Amino acid sequence: MKWLFLIYSFVYCLCKIEGAYLEGNKSLSNWDVFSRIPGKIKDGSNADVADDHYHLYLEDIELMDSLGVNSYRFSISWSRVLPRGRFGEINPVGIQFYNKLIDALLLKGITPFVTLNHYDIPQELEDRYGAWLNKQIQEDFGYFAEVCFKAFGDRVKYWTTFNEPNVMVNGGYRTGIYPPNHCSYDNCTAGDSAIEPYIAAHNVILSHATAADIYRRKYQVNQGGSIGIVLCSYWYEPYDDVPADQWAAQRALAFDLAWFLDPIIYGEYPPEMREILGLRLPTFSPEEKKKLESKLDFIGVNHYSTLYAKDCMFSPCNLGTSNGDLLAVLTGLRGGLPIGSPTAMPTFYVVPQGMEKMVMYFKERYNNTPMFITENGYAQGSSDKIPMKDLLNDTGRVDYLRSYLDSLSRAMRKGADVRGYFVWSLIDNFEWLYGYTLRFGLYYVDYSTLKRTPKLSAQWYQQFLHSPKTLKKQMPSESKLQHLPS
Ligand SMILES: *[C@@H]1O[C@H](CO)[C@@H](O)[C@H](O)[C@H]1NC(C)=O
Ligand SMILES: *[C@@H]1O[C@H](CO)[C@@H](O)[C@H](O)[C@H]1NC(C)=O
Numbered sequence: 001m002k003w004l005f006l007i008y009s010f011v012y013c014l015c016k017i018e019g020a021y022l023e024g025n026k027s028l029s030n031w032d033v034f035s036r037i038p039g040k041i042k043d044g045s046n047a048d049v050a051d052d053h054y055h056l057y058l059e060d061i062e063l064m065d066s067l068g069v070n071s072y073r074f075s076i077s078w079s080r081v082l083p084r085g086r087f088g089e090i091n092p093v094g095i096q097f098y099n100k101l102i103d104a105l106l107l108k109g110i111t112p113f114v115t116l117n118h119y120d121i122p123q124e125l126e127d128r129y130g131a132w133l134n135k136q137i138q139e140d141f142g143y144f145a146e147v148c149f150k151a152f153g154d155r156v157k158y159w160t161t162f163n164e165p166n167v168m169v170n171g172g173y174r175t176g177i178y179p180p181n182h183c184s185y186d187n188c189t190a191g192d193s194a195i196e197p198y199i200a201a202h203n204v205i206l207s208h209a210t211a212a213d214i215y216r217r218k219y220q221v222n223q224g225g226s227i228g229i230v231l232c233s234y235w236y237e238p239y240d241d242v243p244a245d246q247w248a249a250q251r252a253l254a255f256d257l258a259w260f261l262d263p264i265i266y267g268e269y270p271p272e273m274r275e276i277l278g279l280r281l282p283t284f285s286p287e288e289k290k291k292l293e294s295k296l297d298f299i300g301v302n303h304y305s306t307l308y309a310k311d312c313m314f315s316p317c318n319l320g321t322s323n324g325d326l327l328a329v330l331t332g333l334r335g336g337l338p339i340g341s342p343t344a345m346p347t348f349y350v351v352p353q354g355m356e357k358m359v360m361y362f363k364e365r366y367n368n369t370p371m372f373i374t375e376n377g378y379a380q381g382s383s384d385k386i387p388m389k390d391l392l393n394d395t396g397r398v399d400y401l402r403s404y405l406d407s408l409s410r411a412m413r414k415g416a417d418v419r420g421y422f423v424w425s426l427i428d429n430f431e432w433l434y435g436y437t438l439r440f441g442l443y444y445v446d447y448s449t450l451k452r453t454p455k456l457s458a459q460w461y462q463q464f465l466h467s468p469k470t471l472k473k474q475m476p477s478e479s480k481l482q483h484l485p486s
């Protein structure tokens with residue numbers, strides 16, 4: 001594989017930047033439907049228009065080009081390409097949009113790095129058979145993946161099947177804060193938080209395997225690309241330096257990450273989970289194990305922050321709704337003090353050394369499988385009261401990116417096989433449950449005019465990318481140790 005040094009922003013149906021939610025014969029996604037339910041999104045917004053990247057993509061590619069990035073990570077909206085999943089026709093308008101986007105990127109020498117699923121699915125799959133709770137979705141996902149390999153794989157060489165399925169599954173089926181709002185706590189009306197997250201994850205893992213298997217058998221040799229999966233990767237520190245909390249931190253990593261990666265890489269759920277969950281964890285049949293042999297080519301790491309893990313197995317504590325099975329409390333606070341500077345995103349504290357530790361964990365547990373840092377970035381709060389000029393002067397983001405890149409370079413010096421790095425994100429965007437109240441972009445977006453304005457961090461990142469110390473695109477990997485960012 002070649003070296004990439006990169007930026008990340010989002011192309012997305014509803015949820016991030018794409019907008020045009022019903023244009024070009026796109027169908028409603030589950031997030032289009034969900035964001036219309038009053039009270040679900042913090043500022044009552046939706047992503048019908050978002051950044052209107054659907055129409056402004058050429059302008060956005062100019063921004064990428066002026067920054068000097070050499071790759072763009074985006075996701076394909078399933079409901080744009082296959083409005084009815086495998087129950088209807090391929091939508092030529094959707095295919096055409098992504099073709100235009102990919103061609104325009106390549107014309108500027110920008111490598112497309114493409115995600116097949118970022119939370120959103122055609123609503124019809126939810127209505128018809130319950131989406132991730134039903135094994136039928138494996139076939140549907142495989143079909144969608146193959147349509148994309150066939151249409152775009154001559155030009156797309158980096159595929160990821162899922163973005164943050166660990167977040168999707170916990171939000172959708174444990175806490176119920178994401179569609180389809182399943183949970184079994186106080187005010188939940190449907191679901192079983194003790195069982196459904198594991199069923200949904202099982203179907204995600206096997207959907208990954210189905211897509212990877214199709215790619216390996218039918219496309220990879222001719223197209224010459226690679227395929228991986230992206231997980232939301234918090235690092236966890238023991239709350240106190242005692243064995244119980246050290247074990248709790250190990251458990252937290254297993255329940256978050258190894259949950260998906262152990263089956264994909266080793267064919268089994270992690271021992272840390274099997275020990276606690278027993279028969280609540282599904283098992284893989286011999287045919288499913290065979291499919292899992294297609295594994296992955298790289299791990300995508302979305303890393304932002306670090307939390308403490310406090311044991312509740314040996315000393316009882318109030319577990320709350322989200323971490324019950326883990327028997328640990330995950331928190332950014334100890335004795336009232338935050339683990340790092342807070343940001344506008346409640347659980348994202350600035351803890352740069354977590355990046356090095358996270359990457360080293362993947363290196364050790366997965367035998368130095370190649371990694372991409374597929375997201376890393378800093379949230380600013382946004383409201384009418386905060387003047388634009390303050391949002392443009394994002395010194396906090398510059399400090400964050402600099403310190404996290406330093407930490408990443410330490411892991412790389414220790415031999416971690418990291419192939420690229422993407423900032424989240426190019427432009428401010430619709431931030432899921434937070435709507436437009438958080439800003440992650442290197443470029444500020446005025447949502448009334450859709451005008452993009454560079455923040456201080458855009459200038460900084462441009463200089464960083466042009467610095468002689470920074471990895472340049474397509475450097476042979478042998479020279480990586482001599483050209484690290486510092
Ligand atoms: C959308 O699909 C309908 C048929 O279902 C077709 O008549 C129409 O031309 C399509 N729209 C576009 C923009 O292709
Ligand atoms: C459940 O709903 C009631 C009434 O709306 C509310 O007071 C309570 O805080 C809710 N509980 C949770 C855990 O959301």
Ligand SMILES: *[C@@H]1O[C@H](CO)[C@@H](O)[C@H](O)[C@H]1NC(C)=O
Binds near residue numbers: 393395
């Ligand atoms: C930007 O913010 C920093 C503090 O974070 C301040 O020192 C500096 O003067 C500000 N610059 C502008 C142009 O406002």
